[in-house]
Amino acid sequence: MYFNSSAKIRPAVMVGLYEMEAVTAAFNEIAAGKQELxxxxxxxxxxxxxxxxxxxxxTVPYKQINAFHNAQAQFLPDLEKKLNAQVCIVGQHRAFPKTPEHGRRFKAIRNYGRTLRSVNDAILDDLVFPTAIVGKRIHYDVSGKQQTRVILDKHDATRVEERLNGFGAAYNRLTGLNTVFEVAQN
Known part of the structure; x- marks a missing residue:
């Protein structure tokens, strides 16, 4: 179900109705005069x-993520001011299981773009855009737990430093992976 200015929101269907209405209203207000939005x-x-x-x-449609990235600099700061929250944009990616489900018509080999690792990497790239990821380390604990450290480009340090905890919480909620974001030192 997509939401834009002409879409109607059904209260029984949406769980986070208030957030959706607030975001839709703010986005439509910003996009009123801009053709690309x-x-x-x-x-x-x-x-x-x-x-x-x-x-x-x-979460935006997969085919529109590039259009959102191109227009992100125009509307994202205004949207964050109106909503008084950090806003992240993620494409709607989908992972397929390793083995095809029983009774599925086509039992083709899944491509790499539909694996769980590829989907998680794409979500990570979308989440921190336009900042570049310069490093990624996976630390394994003695007890078997893992923690991923994502190192972001130092040239965007002033823009990203206050958003690091938000990136970690959002990525943990979307993927279930414990992740710490930090800015490169040198």
């Missing part, structure tokens, strides 16, 4: 609390 749609909104701050994760 007119056809963009939002699929869902997740509100995540992270150490005293609120993070809104907007």
């Amino acid at each position: 007119k056809d963009l749609k939002i699929v869902s909104v997740k509100d995540i609390k992270a150490e005293g701050t609120s993070v809104l994760v907007l």
Whole structure:
């Protein structure tokens, strides 16, 4: 179900109705005069609390993620001011299981873009866009737990430093992976 200015929201269907209405109203207000934002749609909104701050994760259709990335610099700061929350945009990626389900018509080999690792990497790239990821380390604990450290580009340090905890909470909620974000030192 897509939401834009002409879409109707059904209260029985949406769980986070208030967040969706607020985001839709703010997005339509910003997109009123801009042609490149007119056809963009939002699929869902997740509100995540992270150490005293609120993070809104907007899920958009997979085919429109590049259009959102191109227009992100124009509307994202205004949207964050209107909603008083950190806003992240993520494409709607889908992972297929390793083995085909019973009774499935086509039992083709799944491509790499539909594996869980590829989907998690794509979510990570979308979440921190336009900042580049310069390193990624996976630390394994003695007890078997793993923690991923994502190192972001130092040139965006002023823009990203206050958003690191929000990135970690959002990525943990979307993928279930314990992740710590940090900025490169040198």
